[in-house]
Amino acid sequence: MTTTAQPPVTEGRKARPEHLGHVVFITAAAAMGGFLFGYDSSVINGAVEAVRGRFGVGPEALAQVIAAALIGCAVGAATAGRVADRIGRIRVMQIAAVLFTVSAVGSAVPFALWDLAAWRVLGGVAIGMASVIGPAYIAEVAPPTYRGRLASFQQAAIVIGIAVSQLVNWGVLKLADGDQRGVIAGLEAWQWMLGVMVVPAVLYGLLSFAIPESPRYLISVGRTDQARRVLHDVEGREVDLDLRVSEIETAMRSEHRSTFRDLLGGRFGLLPIVWTGIGLSVFQQLVGINVIFYYSSSLWQSVGIDPSSSFFYSFTTSIINIAGTVIAMVFVDRIGRKPLALIGSVGMAVSLGLAAWAFSYKTGTGANISLPDLQGTVALGAAHSFVLFFALSWGVVVWVLLGEMFPNKIRAAALGVAASAQWVANWLITVTFPSLSDWNLSGAYVIYTVFAALSVPFILAWVPETKGKALEEMG
Numbered sequence: 001m002t003t004t005a006q007p008p009v010t011e012g013r014k015a016r017p018e019h020l021g022h023v024v025f026i027t028a029a030a031a032m033g034g035f036l037f038g039y040d041s042s043v044i045n046g047a048v049e050a051v052r053g054r055f056g057v058g059p060e061a062l063a064q065v066i067a068a069a070l071i072g073c074a075v076g077a078a079t080a081g082r083v084a085d086r087i088g089r090i091r092v093m094q095i096a097a098v099l100f101t102v103s104a105v106g107s108a109v110p111f112a113l114w115d116l117a118a119w120r121v122l123g124g125v126a127i128g129m130a131s132v133i134g135p136a137y138i139a140e141v142a143p144p145t146y147r148g149r150l151a152s153f154q155q156a157a158i159v160i161g162i163a164v165s166q167l168v169n170w171g172v173l174k175l176a177d178g179d180q181r182g183v184i185a186g187l188e189a190w191q192w193m194l195g196v197m198v199v200p201a202v203l204y205g206l207l208s209f210a211i212p213e214s215p216r217y218l219i220s221v222g223r224t225d226q227a228r229r230v231l232h233d234v235e236g237r238e239v240d241l242d243l244r245v246s247e248i249e250t251a252m253r254s255e256h257r258s259t260f261r262d263l264l265g266g267r268f269g270l271l272p273i274v275w276t277g278i279g280l281s282v283f284q285q286l287v288g289i290n291v292i293f294y295y296s297s298s299l300w301q302s303v304g305i306d307p308s309s310s311f312f313y314s315f316t317t318s319i320i321n322i323a324g325t326v327i328a329m330v331f332v333d334r335i336g337r338k339p340l341a342l343i344g345s346v347g348m349a350v351s352l353g354l355a356a357w358a359f360s361y362k363t364g365t366g367a368n369i370s371l372p373d374l375q376g377t378v379a380l381g382a383a384h385s386f387v388l389f390f391a392l393s394w395g396v397v398v399w400v401l402l403g404e405m406f407p408n409k410i411r412a413a414a415l416g417v418a419a420s421a422q423w424v425a426n427w428l429i430t431v432t433f434p435s436l437s438d439w440n441l442s443g444a445y446v447i448y449t450v451f452a453a454l455s456v457p458f459i460l461a462w463v464p465e466t467k468g469k470a471l472e473e474m475g
Contacts, residue, residue: 023142027141029211030093030154031138033130034154035158038157039200040100040103040123040165041127041293041294042161042166044194044294045297045314046165046173046311047194048295050181050188050190053181057113059435060435065117066431068120071121072122072125073131074124074423074424076132077129077420077423079128080132089214089217090211093130096133099129100201101202104198105195106122108191108195134157138150141230143235156329159391161200166317166318169297169311169315170311172192176189180307212230212234213226219245231244231245259413260417262410273405273407273414274410274417276463276464282421282425283454284394285425286425287352288429288444289394289395290430291430291448295434297310299441303376304370304371304376317383320388324391324395325395328391328397332397336465336467338459338465342456342460344393345393347393349452350385351389352445356442358375
C-alpha cells in the first residue's frame with residue numbers, strides 16, 4: 001500500500017482547514033492503533049516473572065513466549081497494505097481491533113504456555129497491521145498543510161501506549177499487594193495486566209466506525225462522490241474538489257509499484273542505500289532498547305529491587321521515553337537527522353557502558369541478589385538516560401530517514417526490507433536476553449554498548465543527511 005504524495009497547493013486552498021477539530025479527531029482515532037501497538041508490545045513486561053513461575057519454564061522457553069508476538073508483527077506488517085488496498089483502510093483497522101481484543105482475552109486466561117504464545121502471535125499480527133495502516137491512513141486523510149504534525153500522532157500514541165501499559169501494570173500490582181501472582185477477583189495479577197488491553201482495543205474498534213474511509217481508497221474503487229464528501233469535510237469548503245480528485249487520480253496513475261528486483265544491483269547484491277536502510281534498522285534494535293520495554297521489571301528484580309519498585313521504574317522510563325520523543329519531534333527538522341542520531345549514539349554508548357559497569361557489582365544468589373548503593377543508583381540513572389538518548393534520536397530519526405532516504409522508484413520495497421530487518425533484529429535481542437542475563441548481565445550490556453559505539457562510524461560513513469531535501473532529490 002502506498003500513500004498519496006503531497007500535492008501542490010491549489011488555488012483557493014485555505015491555510016487552515018475549516019474543520020480542524022474534526023481532522024484532529026479522525027487522526028487521533030486512527031492513532032489508537034499506534035497506542036495499542038505500544039501497549040501490547042510492552043505490557044508483557046509486567047508478566048515475565050509471573051509467567052516463569054506459573055508455568056515453571058527456563059529462560060529459553062520464556063524468551064520464545066515474550067518474542068512470539070514479533071512473529072505475528074512481521075506477518076501483519078507484510079499483509080496489511082495489500083489487504084487495505086482490497087477492502088479499505090477502515091476494515092483493516094476493525095480487523096486489527098478484533099485481533100487485539102481476542103489476543104487480550106486469550107492471553108489473560110491461557111490453558112498452557114503454548115496457547116499463551118499463540119495468543120501473543122495473534123496480538124502481534126494486530127500490532128503489525130496497526131504499524132502500517134495508521135500512518136498510511138493519516139497521510140491520506142490529513143490536509144497537506146498539517147500532514148507532518150498530524151503524522152506525528154502515531155509515534156506519540158506508541159510511546160504513550162508503552163507508558164500507560166506500565167502504569168496499568170504498576171496499579172494492578174498494587175492491588176495484588178505487590179505479588180505478580182496475587183489473586184484479584186479469581187485471576188492472578190499478571191492475567192489482569194494482559195487482559196486490561198480489551199478496553200482500548202474495543203475503543204479502537206468503536207472509533208473506527210466514527211471516522212471516514214480514505215479518499216484515496218474511495219477513488220481507487222470508483223466511489224468518487226463519497227471521496228469528494230470526505231475531502232470537503234477535512235479540507236474545507238473552498239477547496240476545488242474536482243482538482244483534488246484529479247490530483248489524487250494522477251498521482252495513483254503515475255506511481256511505480258516497486259518490487260524486490262528493483263533493489264538488486266549493488267556490489268553485495270542489494271543497492272548500497274538499501275544496505276544503509278537495513279543497517280539503520282538493525283542498529284536501532286541491537287543497542288538493546290527492547291530489553292527495557294520487554295524485561296525491565298524482571299531486570300530490576302534480578303539485581304535485588306523489590307517488584308513494586310521495579311514496576312514503578314518501568315513506568316518512569318516510559319515517561320522518559322515520551323519526553324525524549326517530544327524532543328526529537330521538535331529538533332529533527334532544526335538540527336538535522338545525522339547530528340541527532342550521532343548525539344543519541346554517543347549518549348547511548350556512555351549510558352550502556354555505565355550500566356554494564358554497575359551490573360558487574362551484582363552479588364548474591366536467588367532471593368538475596370543485590371547491588372551496592374552507588375552501583376544501584378548508577379544503574380537506574382544509566383537506564384533512564386539510555387532511554388532518553390534513544391528516544392530523542394534513533395527512536396524517531398530512523399523512521400524519518402527510512403521514509404526519506406530511498407529514491408521514489410524503490411521506496412516502498414526498500415522500506416519493506418528495512419522494516420523486516422528491524423523485526424528480525426528485535427526478535428533476536430528479545431529471544432536472547434534471558435539467557436544472556438542468566439549468563440552475565442554485565443556482559444549483555446557490554447554487547448549493547450559495543451553496538452551503540454559502532455553506530456557512530458556507521459552514521460558518519462554511510463547515512464545521508466535528508467534534512468531540507470525534497471523526496472524527488474533522493475537519487
